[in-house]
Amino acid sequence: MSDDARDIRLARAYLLAVAEPPSPALAALVDDCGPVEAACRVRCGEVPDAVARETAARSGIEVTGADLASAAKSGARLIIPEDEEWPGWPLLSLRVADGRGVAGMTSPIALWGRGAARLDAVFERAVTVVGSRAASGYGEHIAGEWAYALAQGGVTVLSGAAYGIDGVAHRGALAAGGVSAAVLGCGLDAGYPAGHQTLLRRIAERGIVLSEYPNATPPARHRFLVRNRLLAALSAGTVVVEADRRSGARNTASTATALGKAVMAVPGPLTSRTSSGCHEMIRAGTATLVISADDVLEHIGRLGADLASPAERPQRGTDGLSGDALRVHEALQPRAGRPVEWIATESGVPAAKARAVLCALELDGLSQRCESGWRRGAGRGRRDTG
Structure with missing residues (x-):
């Protein structure tokens, strides 16, 4: 370490000890004349009033190379x-x-x-x-x-x-x-x-x-x-x-x-x-x-590089249904079967259309034929508990 670098380090150690942070006036003095000159002025008391108020109580403190060595130990x-x-x-x-x-x-x-x-x-x-x-x-x-x-x-x-x-x-x-x-x-x-x-x-x-x-x-x-x-x-x-x-x-x-x-x-x-x-x-x-x-x-994070993944939404077997298919499915009862005519009346979908929709829903396990007509299915891959 050069003598200049050592002097700068000692000066900053002294300035850090002589005033209670954040000491804005002292920091401004350091920016203005550098740490070595600022430390010299503080020791001599040749500083603006604002700096004097921040440093007066501790200006007599001494910081030496031995202090830095002791800290290093x-x-x-x-x-x-x-x-x-x-x-x-x-x-x-x-x-x-x-x-x-x-x-x-x-x-x-x-x-x-x-x-x-x-x-x-x-x-x-x-x-x-x-x-x-x-x-x-x-x-x-x-x-x-x-x-x-x-x-x-x-x-x-x-x-x-x-x-x-x-x-x-x-x-x-x-x-x-x-x-x-x-x-x-x-x-x-x-x-x-x-x-x-x-x-x-x-x-x-x-x-x-x-x-x-x-x-x-x-x-x-x-x-x-x-x-x-x-x-x-x-x-x-x-x-x-x-x-x-x-x-x-x-x-x-x-x-x-x-x-x-x-x-x-x-x-x-x-x-x-x-x-x-x-x-x-x-x-x-x-x-x-x-x-x-x-x-x-x-x-x-970095712009465009650390984006959070969208939260996964729970999937339902009926997520893809809309229009007539959704109305027919919602008209189905979970346990009791109902005839096509009843389902058509309940859903407001004509009987011929309702029959075609029920067959399509059956392919996805969303409707089931039974002795009394049609009832709601559990969905593909799920066990029927009805």
């Missing part, structure tokens, strides 16, 4: 926009939204990651799956099955590693031998959630675990809300499996909408509180109703 690495693997295309949505004046949509200055997978490869084809922590059995089934199917189709399943829907989605993708990715609202070494440490290690083995926050940063509610913009931005679309009317999953979906990403919601029981947020989004038209992993793939 714990399995963490700093990924910066100057790296070839930086996911610039999906994160472009943040820059566009920020340019339109949408609050809180600043692109990250850098990202801490655990896992050897390249970010550009991981997020080339990805979908975010989120939902309630207090998930129902129905929600967990949908999240796990769909994540499994999406991963089998080569799609990265991205989520927040929380209990409930998030964790099930990660496990579903890993069970399929696919790639999963997680974005945390704390440092990579925070040990949160405590019950998902093994899961996070498994995610890192095949995919990547990301955070904007340096090691030792504890979890906090506002950090999860800030994190949600990355969950929305890094994928082609967000699927909400279960969500209350006010929830982190709804926040991620709203962010995805602001970024121009696809937003999908899974319908659930009308009496289920954990599906009320999904129903509200579908009713308001802010989310597309999806009922299968194929539906999700169609919405986030």
Whole structure:
């Protein structure tokens, strides 16, 4: 690594530590003068008032090469926009939204990651799956099955590693031998959630675990809300499996909408509180109703290449009947036979025509001769139970 590249990496590590994300004023300064110069100005206090407000509390922090080496020993690495693997295309949505004046949509200055997978490869084809922590059995089934199917189709399943829907989605993708990715609202070494440490290690083995926050940063509610913009931005679309009317999953979906990403919601029981947020989004038209992993793939997939197959409709033996044939068939009784004249009167089809139709229906097993006339048949290939 050249001295210039090392200086840029150290500068971005410092800038990531010195301000609480998303720090729009600091990000604008970096865009204006570059990370090395921006870091120098922050240390010297020679910054605009907006940047000073974001950095004053931590401007005395020092980040050295030894800090990066220590992070590397714990399995963490700093990924910066100057790296070839930086996911610039999906994160472009943040820059566009920020340019339109949408609050809180600043692109990250850098990202801490655990896992050897390249970010550009991981997020080339990805979908975010989120939902309630207090998930129902129905929600967990949908999240796990769909994540499994999406991963089998080569799609990265991205989520927040929380209990409930998030964790099930990660496990579903890993069970399929696919790639999963997680974005945390704390440092990579925070040990949160405590019950998902093994899961996070498994995610890192095949995919990547990301955070904007340096090691030792504890979890906090506002950090999860800030994190949600990355969950929305890094994928082609967000699927909400279960969500209350006010929830982190709804926040991620709203962010995805602001970024121009696809937003999908899974319908659930009308009496289920954990599906009320999904129903509200579908009713308001802010989310597309999806009922299968194929539906999700169609919405986030390649144009014209990932189309969902039409659902198969149940077939009936009478599907091909119309006009006189349908009227005659409906006049037949399932058990009791009736003479042709009775059938003609009941159906309104002349007797001669009705007789010809009955013979044609008999060929398909839809009518049967009996001692008292004609009765309804069970259809070709089905046993007569009359």
